[in-house]
Amino acid sequence: MSKRHSAKHKLDRRMGENIWGRPKSPVNKREYGPGQHGQRRKGKVSDFGLQLRAKQKLKGYYGDVTEKQFKKAYVEASRMKGDTSQNLIGLLERRLDAIVYRAKFAPTIWSARQLVSHGHVRVNGVKCNIASRLVKIGDVIELGPKASEMALVLEAQSLSERDVPDYVAQESASKVSFVRVPTLDEVPYPVKMEPNLVVEFYSR
Template sequence: MSKRSSAKYKLDRRMGENIWGRPKSPVNKREYGPGQHGQRRKGKVSDFGIQLKAKQKLKGYYGDVTEKQFKKAYTEASRMKGDTGQNLIGLLERRLDAVVYRAKFAPTIFSARQLVSHGHVRVNGVKCNIASRLVKVGDIVELGAKAAEMALVIEAQGLSEREVPDYLAQDGTTKVSYQRVPALDEVPYPVKMEPNLVVEFYSR
């Protein structure tokens, strides 16, 4: 399990966007960056800076995955047929913690990863505690009996700020089937993600 090195909302403020679309995000009140220099006027950002920000935003959205894991996903995406940016999004959306988050089994991507790592999630009936595992089309992802009664899960299912996307088929409140790998425009990001800039960043 990758360790989160900083508060999740600090990433929102650094990016200047509410990247998870949560009502508690401090960006809703303060759009400037964190720290004593957060309100300074920003100079012109270079192409590299724009690409880096796009990478940090996408990497952060998926629970601040490690650089090693993220680079590995990019490398795999670049080997696949078709558009590398779309392939990268497809791979990230196939991560088990991302599927758990999309299914509204957890209120945040971080708590989704915790649910998986604590053994509360089953894939095709088999317990799996590897958050980075890639789910395949047709796989059934469900919560264990204990997890279904957890306050965290009940809170997540009551959230009005996001819905379960079409590429997951719900079977009750604790089970989903992975229908297809989504395209970029099907993924319900609250903010604009630019995987093409991430591809440019790594292909320099």
């Protein structure tokens, strides 16, 4: 399992939203922030504050991607043709750990990253331990023989709180293929994500 259990819950409470849509989230019980000042009335948030919050939420959703990696994704998205915010979502969804999470091979994005880094995932038949690797359209992602029997994987596959999205085609319980780069509307976020505010944050 991922060792960032409390940190995941802390992020939920800081944002006041159940970011991953999990039933164990503390936000389901109390929506105020953590700490002794969590219940204080919140003042009006500035434009910068809204942009920063949108960035922290999106970055946190993908397992607290490092600032360096996240900004690199934004720069690449801004160089591509089309809407930068849509391009950013497309790049984040093409990450190998994100695909492993979407395929329900792991219960959380953190455990998906762990599964990849421990060498339990193969891309087109070749073992890959780089969680940030960008998957291409048509790539086949599958679990190694040992991983299919892991309690972590079996737990993830039994979860009823989320389904495998259309852009990840399920070929078997331990094998999927990446069909297409999704748009923002297609990504099954449990909460509203605002990549346009993230773009505004970096383009200041």
